[in-house]
Amino acid sequence: MSTTTNHRIRLAARPHGVPVESDFLRDEAPLPAPGPGQALLRTLWISLDPYVRGRMSDAKSYAAPMEVGDVIVGGTVSEVVSAESDALSPGDIVLGYGGWQEYSVEDVSALRKLDPSAAPISTALGVLGMPGFTAYAGLTAIGKVRPGETLAVAAAAGPVGSAVAQIARLRGARAIGIAGGERKAAHLEALGLDAALDHRAPDLPGRLAAAAPDGIDVYFENVGGAVWDAVLPLLNEFARVPVCGLAANYNATSLPEGPDRSGALMGQILSKSLTVRGFIQREFAPTMFADFQREMSGWIASGQVLYTEDVTEGLDRAPETFVGMLRGDNLGKTLIKVA
Amino acid sequence: MSTTTNHRIRLAARPHGVPVESDFLRDEAPLPAPGPGQALLRTLWISLDPYVRGRMSDAKSYAAPMEVGDVIVGGTVSEVVSAESDALSPGDIVLGYGGWQEYSVEDVSALRKLDPSAAPISTALGVLGMPGFTAYAGLTAIGKVRPGETLAVAAAAGPVGSAVAQIARLRGARAIGIAGGERKAAHLEALGLDAALDHRAPDLPGRLAAAAPDGIDVYFENVGGAVWDAVLPLLNEFARVPVCGLAANYNATSLPEGPDRSGALMGQILSKSLTVRGFIQREFAPTMFADFQREMSGWIASGQVLYTEDVTEGLDRAPETFVGMLRGDNLGKTLIKVA
Structure with missing residues (x-):
């Protein structure tokens, strides 16, 4: 050297x-x-x-x-x-x-x-590091997804989102993946998700509603913006929203034009008893990282989680x-x- | 008859x-x-x-x-x-x-x-019914207020808010009560709260910041509107927000003018790992109502909770x-x- x-x-x-x-x-x-x-x-x-x-x-x-x-x-x-x-x-x-x-x-x-x-x-x-653990911890500690429930996740072709969707399916939930563009939607289908939606195609709200006939119980929030707008009306009573990222906003330089919907958002949280919870994976590392490594390593070895x-x-x-x-x-x- | x-x-x-x-x-x-x-x-x-x-x-x-x-x-x-x-x-x-x-x-x-x-x-x-139980359940199941923390509550002269503030103090927290008008603020002082703020007086944000030098760990949301706007910047990392009511919005007939702050609200939830959780007391009645009746009856009998x-x-x-x-x-x- x-x-x-x-x-x-x-x-x-x-x-x-x-x-x-x-x-x-x-x-x-x-x-x-x-x-x-x-x-x-x-x-x-x-x-x-x-x-x-x-x-x-x-x-x-x-x-x-x-x-x-x-x-x-x-x-x-x-x-x-x-x-x-x-x-x-x-x-x-x-x-x-x-x-x-x-x-x-x-x-x-x-x-x-x-x-x-x-x-x-x-x-x-x-998949065995921070992004995979973010998916695991957010789903486990906040999303608490249960068998038979419906989960939706945006940026589903990314490292966090694809782990979220696949872990949710391993736990018995229906998983709807949302991503931008046909190439990514095709990738989600290859992962075996229950529905794969391209958010750039027309009428995301209508297609998402059709993909979630029983509503949405867990929305893993990576993105914000138009996807969140489509998800919010479909959330069921007691739905959980782990907020892990808001990529749609990261480059924003000013607040979007009105009307101001922040009060309406709080109204939805109230009227549907929603849990909206921001988190950073490190909060859960002391209590969950060992379990994550054991479980995720097994899923990767068995091919149950692809990355x-x-x-x-x-x-x-x-x-x-x-x-x-x-x-x-x-x-x-x-x-x-x-x- | x-x-x-x-x-x-x-x-x-x-x-x-x-x-x-x-x-x-x-x-x-x-x-x-x-x-x-x-x-x-x-x-x-x-x-x-x-x-x-x-x-x-x-x-x-x-x-x-x-x-x-x-x-x-x-x-x-x-x-x-x-x-x-x-x-x-x-x-x-x-x-x-x-x-x-x-x-x-x-x-x-x-x-x-x-x-x-x-x-x-x-x-x-x-105090021994729905409003008192709303206070008790929201604080216990969602607010999880701990000794040494700071709680703020709006509509603090109302039946829910005054119970919230007093229970929080019994659990070792500092309690800041916010209410509309001098008469109510004086009432909050008579209840022995750590700070009593009239939200109709000028500069609520400045007075709230002065009353919460260590930030706010639990905000019990009854009201929405300008009080929430003043609280949000003061919330600490991992703060909890039980959302029990949004009285400021109940008579609204349209969304307020922009800019749209809903994305910024989600950004605060993410960056501070906030928990924002809507609830109706009946969700917790099966598991908590008996404890509530026992504890609250005792506090009323001893004069530790006034109503x-x-x-x-x-x-x-x-x-x-x-x-x-x-x-x-x-x-x-x-x-x-x-x-």
């Missing part, structure tokens, strides 16, 4: 609306050196996730925003180059949070060592790939293969 | 906005006769409640709307005149749902016999009193004393 240069992609400016190339700054820095209890890692895979768009803004959210100048954040799977710790050896593969760069230094205590023989290492960023990865090669292409993902170009888990 | 006439107040027309006199029809009918398993009841007290405004409209809600021509619905405390059942005797006092009339015939199985020596019988419509009744005499005055209650004229539980 003779490289002495670390290529990085940093936040050059806070995006206004959809991120553009000038919001990103590519640079080179000397290879960082690990201190005691730290490891130098070579990035193999970078996870691109919609929540990162939120962290580029300075609006108050569940996580502190990035500062201008910071390396763009993101989960990573990396190879240990060197470690100032007995817990890791060079060549070990670890899950970390190295961000958009070729090398990172991280605290060994924050890393999770992966077993490359158990599953492809990239799945630690997808798809959308891989782009090269760190340099991370910005365009990220913007494409926000636009919905990806099918499955969006990954950058770095090394 | 020689009366043969039953004075009633019926729904003459569905109100458009604030109910007006012509929406109500006063009439007389022959005294109804009980069938097998039924009782003829003489109404003593009628409960006036905001939810009845919703049932005057034909919008879909948790309860079927009244039909034009129906006697206005409402909880009642009545005296048994005669019963085609061994379970009740003439002179017994019962809680029922007789509505706005002097006499009613009800199924004995739907009545609850009251013990007049245990508590004033009118409390079965207030206020706002009594108007005479069935004829029910419509004007109901409209006044929707306007916020009442202090405490609004009752019509019929006989």
Whole structure:
């Protein structure tokens, strides 16, 4: 390992609306050196996730925003180059949070060592990682989907949504997947969902009502916008809405035109005894992650849960790939293969 | 009991906005006769409640709307005149749902016999009845208020809100009561709340922020509108919002002007991991009503929970009193004393 240069992609400016190339700054820095209890890692895979768009803004959210100048954040799977710790050896593969760069230094205590023989290492960023756990935890702790119920999920061709739909079916529910475009709808059908709807085709409300003749008991909210507008009138009394993301709003720069429907939304929550509950997966990690790993590993091994990865090669292409993902170009888990 | 006439107040027309006199029809009918398993009841007290405004409209809600021509619905405390059942005797006092009339015939199985020596019988419509149980169940099952947390409640001088605030304090929380007008704010101070705010005075957001220096962990939603707008930015991560009523919206005839803030509301739910949960007390009655009666009876006997009744005499005055209650004229539980 003779490289002495670390290529990085940093936040050059806070995006206004959809991120553009000038919001990103590519640079080179000397290879960082690990201190005691730290490891130098070579990035193999970078996870691109919609929540990162939120962290580029300075609006108050569940996580502190990035500062201008910071390396763009993101989960990573990396190879240990060197470690100032007995817990890791060079060549070990670890899950970390190295961000958009070729090398990172991280605290060994924050890393999770992966077993490359158990599953492809990239799945630690997808179906066996944060997105898969988001699906599992939201369904289990909030959605509480029961046999015979109807679940709907948007962004259903994405890594969270496709896990949601498949887990719901394993628990005995009907699963309606909603995604943008014919290619994704066809993918949902291939996953064996009970209904697959393209939200870009005409009359989503009518098609969704037809697909949910008994109403909707659980709506796993990834998206917001027009899909949510179509779902809300179909929710049954006591329906549960885990709110995991609102991708339709992430690039919004101002509130949409009126009328103001926020009071009407509260009225629906009241009149149908709805549970609308925002969450971040880490809330449930201490109590559920071990169960998730055990169950999901089994489902993957048995083929009961299928997953798809959308891989782009090269760190340099991370910005365009990220913007494409926000636009919905990806099918499955969006990954950058770095090394 | 020689009366043969039953004075009633019926729904003459569905109100458009604030109910007006012509929406109500006063009439007389022959005294109804009980069938097998039924009782003829003489109404003593009628409960006036905001939810009845919703049932005057034909919008879909948790309860079927009244039909034009129906006697206005409402909880009642009545005296048994005669019963085609061994379970009740003439002179017994019962809680029922007789509505706005002097006499009613009800199924004995739907009545609850009251013990007049245990508590004033009118409390079965207030602090020991549906409003008190609404407060108890919403706080216990959804609000889950913990010692050291901060709770806020609007319509805090009403029968639900004042019980919410007092129960929260008994459970070790700080309680901020919000109500309309100086008279009600003074009443909240007399109840010993930690802060009492008049939402009609200027700068509610600023005064609420000052009263909640550690943010708000539970907001018991009775009202909606400007109070909710002031509360939302102060909610802490993982805050819980039991949604029990939206009195500010009940007379609305159209959606308010934009911008549309419904997406921003969902964004707050997501970014702060909020729980927003609509409920009707009956959902929790099977599991919690017995505990409620035991605990609340004790708190009333010990003076740890105080309650206020706002009594108007005479069935004829029910419509004007109901409209006044929707306007916020009442202090405490609004009752019509019929006989």
